[in-house]
Amino acid sequence: MAVDHLERRPLVGRAAELARLEEVAAQAKTAFRLVEVVGEPGTGKTRLLGEFTSKRLVLKGRAVEQEREAPFAPLVDALVDRVDAGLASRLSEAETQLLASAFPVLEGTAQEAVVKPRLYRAMRSLLRELAPATVVLDDVHWADEATIELVDYLVRHPLPAPMLLVLAYRPHQVSFRLSRALADQAVKIELGPLSKADVDQLLGPTVSPHARNRLYEESGGNPFYLDTLARELPESARATLAGELAGLGTTEALVAKAAAVAGESFEPSVIAHVAEVSEQAVLQAFDDLVARDVLREVEGSGRFRFRHGVLRQVAYDGAAAGWRHGAHTRIAAYLAKVGAPATRRAEHVVRSAKYGDVEAKDTLVTAARAIATNQPAKAASWYEAARQLATEDDVDIRTELAFCHGVSGRIMPALEMFGAALKTMPEDHESRAPAAAFAALLAHLRGEHDWARLLLTSELNRQPEAPPLRLQLVLDAAMKGEARTAKPFLDAAPDDDRNRWTVPFAALNAYVKTVEGNRFDAVKAVNDAARMVDASDDDEFLTWLPAIHMLSWAEVLIGQHRLALRHFTKAVDLARDNGHLYFLPQLLHGLSFAYVVAGRTADGLAAVEEALESMHPQAGIRGALLGVWCQLQSWRGQHATAVRAGRRAIAAIGDAHPPLASLARNQLLLAQVHAGNHAKAVEEIREHLPKIDPYTRLASCCLLAKADTAHAKHWAEEADRLADGRLDVDVVFRDMAAAYADNDADKALNAAAAAERIGMPLWEATARLHAGTCLARDGRRDEALRELQAAAAMFNVCEASELHATAVREQRRLGVRVPHTGALANTLSPRELDVAELVCAGSTNQQIAEKLVLSVRTVETHLTHIFAKLGVTNRAGVARVLASQNED
Template identity: 40%
Template structure:
């Protein structure tokens, strides 16, 4: 037994796959899909079979593979997936298969649940409680085993989707741990958006195990996102897109065999167009081929052939078939009986007839149509009114057995009537169940509920009002990345709300403005806020505060600091008629405009006051104003208060996730990555940056993508993965959002840092000038501008241009602001770079001054860089003992942080002053201490192979190659692929 009740078995379509560790025997991706009397021969697919075999070999050797079979309905994709199953079995690879269904497209993760759900219970101990908690809302089998967990988790605990997708990846790794895993998903053109998002995540972050994913879809019905992820898999080197073409006339003749005349073969070929399913249906009929216009998805001759199959059925069998088509892709006899209004014994007898006629095929206690097109034809053969009543009967039956609203919703939607309170309640409950895990599905159910709600419907017991439901819908759409739809929903709500409903209007306007901002439409956001404020009789009332605060944020983003300050000046710090949370929110907003306006002392005072308020405020006081809290956190980073910023970012993330406010999670994660990275916690920074990017991709906001990718690029540069850093920065710049704003300029800054790390100095200088607008009216913050000037001083000093280096150091000196010592330390470091050649002793003193200020602030990466410069300066001055001391501190700092390239540079400088630094590779390693695998990668680099080609050759992921390269750069003391080639040619580490 699998731990589920009969009730739960009846609530959902059954999974269709083989479990891990139980390979199929070669009769298709599912035993139930095989022809009862044996399959027809497979012809004309040698090229596809070769590619599938090759992909299986790669997967068996440890390389992730993604294969997409694209073909029209009936082209033979499912049969080819069956051959893939046989190939997997011959390699001892486990197989799990499932498929999406035409009439169940609203079921979140339907195909994945179909494939995996029956095989999870045995793996519970290995997954760990945190992973299981994330997976329970998706997989019914886990919910049944983890007693009492499902309702609580689905209803009350929002989960960021990227966390869920990571948990599924962990699940696949666990399932593949022993035998490997081939996950087969058929008909994914019908898959819900959450499934496509999950596949996209897995392609970009492949499971670290012997896993192959194969999907089949109809290209004409594929979503743009599905097409994009298939293309991304091909471009990334792990995927293949295979076109399953129609059969040729010769192949049709071969398939039909010698007993069919040449005339009949030609007739069947022309009528079927070489489509195997059409050909089979027409050959089954044995009748003259009908002609006429194509109707719907099927050619007229094929439609006629399928209808002929149905006309030969008894009345009971036809009715049960139609009920089954309404019920589910894979159905239990009881459900088909309910839909058909027959007793279960009658249904069972009818199913025997349907199996004998190969309309449906059995699998244990359930049945499935032999092909989705057969179900489509059967469903269409039933009268529309009868289908509506059948959906109603199923919905009532499922309610009687206690099926969750999310399971009943599909049938309720198709049978509910306007004003049906029970139907509306079911749809609302279903929408709320998936608001964070599958927001696109949630929005679908909420919109369905709205269609059944009468105009101006008031709130009732157990039901929200129409206006409240519109607000819920807008919020779900924003979480799901449907920003344009969410904006329109919020604007519709504003049109419907009474003019004097000031608080509700303010909430709706604030939400709409947030989405306008994320759509990179700042002018529309500001106009919306100003219009609402003008319509308020008292612009200083508590109801106006949300609008004013959003307006401050908008103007700050646009660098209109005086305007932002003017709005803040009209707001007191507190008021008797304010909610307690408003005091916290206003305090959180004050530091940023003050700092941006040059009032550093005020900004620091405001930040301290906000910190004290946050320390004592409960989480519910933060929950209503997450965007204001985010501004405080970012202001703290710009003030050099990174420890405090990290603490506040962490708490804000917890609150945002607990309350389902995932729209702000990307921003908070990006800030956390910046804080962790500056503090030298690079592993944590990389994780936060990756999470930020994942959430940004799901929200589909250009602004959020730039924020996230910029921080991911900077963390990669600090970590020594400069090529990866440049790729992230290039993507951020290519998004094209944020022109003229701080975050848009930050993308160019990140690109410059990556280019400098790769030794591409001229391009790096150009990117710095782009980021800073040539230092004329720059949009960057003081800390970043100082970093630009300090970096340029270092670059010019390294090029042998001391005069230019001194000019940049002098520019940095003029950027100093009283009160932000750790920021100002970069000016001292710039001076140290500039003086290295002319006055190394003074350069060392300037570097030590910078190091001490940075260390006091906990900014370990830059502190290590300052110690490195002090060490090299002392070496130039002839003080080898001082040089060794500072270089040791620098090397230890970089090693502790995980800054590989910087650590390699420090180790090289230590060798130059006589310190014996052991090669990281130890005894028996290659040049520069490279390990055997690193030497393999380096040798392929020297041969001119790209990262993707190296990954293909060594059967590893591109990301693994990038990690090896970063280690190689650090060990060889180089910063580019050219440097690797030079070092290998010399046979020893050195500079490129």
């Protein structure tokens, strides 16, 4: 989401509800009052509570699905920091004893079988001692028995003290007992969907009315879904600089126009030619233009440039078209005379050449060829221009142009041109096989799988041995999850002599071995291919992006995560820097996945956002990206978004890409398990398991061992059967499955160690959390604490805030005092802290991006996270929170 927009985003449409809350809060100054805040997932309960509590001191706690067994979990969460010896001294000895099981700090001997009414009475006494106070409990649809009964008790025996107790929950998930208890006594605040006017206000005027309508429709007024949907906001208009140029003298204005035509940077002698004035006059004009900061000297080069590209554009647009044409002609001629390379002349030739000018056409083609690999979009424009000048069609130019279009992501025009070129191209033309192979790949990316297959097979009939065709066939099969069918084409790979096909064949061979055979046996092939890839230069790497992409997935599948992250990163960087956009969504998918594994959730989110926002990827890959989004949000504790994204992922992927579909099912499973929807989780995946590839099935069994407690042993056995103990990644999932099934700390620690070795911090932390819980249960307190602390630290770094909170809560349960939210700034990652500090210093996003060498988009993503973490909605809020931190 464009953060500029988000910053201004206020709480909308909840004025009445807030007023009602305030009203009851005022009454609660003198008496006990109960409020229930009720609404569907994502309607803004938490947000409303946040707004309400930002203005007062409150005791805040929340229930968590995983803690349904823990007595008074949300209350303990809210009160733990207020319950101390001082408070205990005001309670009776018996009450302190009773409460010791919930608050270890009370140092009683926790009692096993307590007479319940006495316990509730003791809790009520505790609350009375805390009065006057506001206690806010969120997510009480997940509250434990004891909390629910306590509320019931409080309804029947209202507290004889001023206190406001606010409970928020989802109506469809709450216990009947709780909602019935509240029905009589509590003030009910129901949060429905936002109105159309609210949505309009939330999105603001920068979103077009059409888009606002669509977003309103699609979100159904649910602010949470709006968040995920409203991610295509227009940039603010660029400032006009024309006024600045209007004040120039005649010669200065002419020289400025000439300079704008000349290029990004220029020498005075060239400008003299273009402007048709003396070099002396140019130098004089430059003095004035530099003094006005229209032009700047390029340090130590004797060249000049405009202060900013936009200013140059304004100057260029200000010149009359006819004059500009002449200027380009003069500069092209001058550059030719001094022997400048075609690439330098091309941009002037493009703007001045005439139909039939053979020399100009050759210049453009030469220039286009020179930059085709590194700037395909620009090369395409020069090829296009060359074709305009030519009197007859040239199949080579047409094919080369088709490649440039395709590589730069203009797939439709590319496919049309390839189609036409293949019709006229001789059977033995050397470009024929590469053209057909690339066309097939592009068709595949557009979801036209049958057409792609047809084209490939018909070309293979013509040239059965052609390496590009065989490579493409393997790639095609791999993407469809039918790698086995591709084996014969790999066996016939060119011999070992290193030639230009060695790298992609080795890469695809490694992938096929990984998915079709024993993964451990594939390790060598993967490592060999990885070494070859690493020895390739950047241009080769670019040429074989799709094959290297498959190799990087193979690296993931054998647990070489660091290697995969490195390769995906390099692939994305090279593709982006060189404008090879056709495959970028796939690469970003791989990269974002590698980020999740590495626990770099913020980077993962940025990668998925980039792919979804800027490239409008085709349904299959779009679904795959949503799958990673699901997984990322799930680790971050955003369960509703995660589950929704997972569902959309599976729907979007459909049947065409079984490997992507398997992955997405596993991702949804993770989200359901994290969300605590265990029954749903099991139900959704069970019938699909047979179709899921063995590796993903192994990962799924691990989650099922947790979710499906009745059959946990079965899933652990299944995991054991699927796992190869020689691969650490398998050990992680196998031993976690066993750890869940048997509540076995040692198994969990074994999984943690394996996860640590191969760099899976989220799983390592999960394993340590589980180990810590088991150890605590076994009374091994010190060991438990060590694991829980390690888990908390890791979850924190990975921004898995809810799991972090769970690990903290487990420590508290062992009687350790952990600061409640910690210093707020500590919850920011180091990078976010950098950004936050620059925000406080008053920097704009653009300035922050420049200082930290990030893209503006990344800065925006960081800001979104900073706002969310600090619970603020604008830059001033960030400054406020950080300032208050520094005072502490």
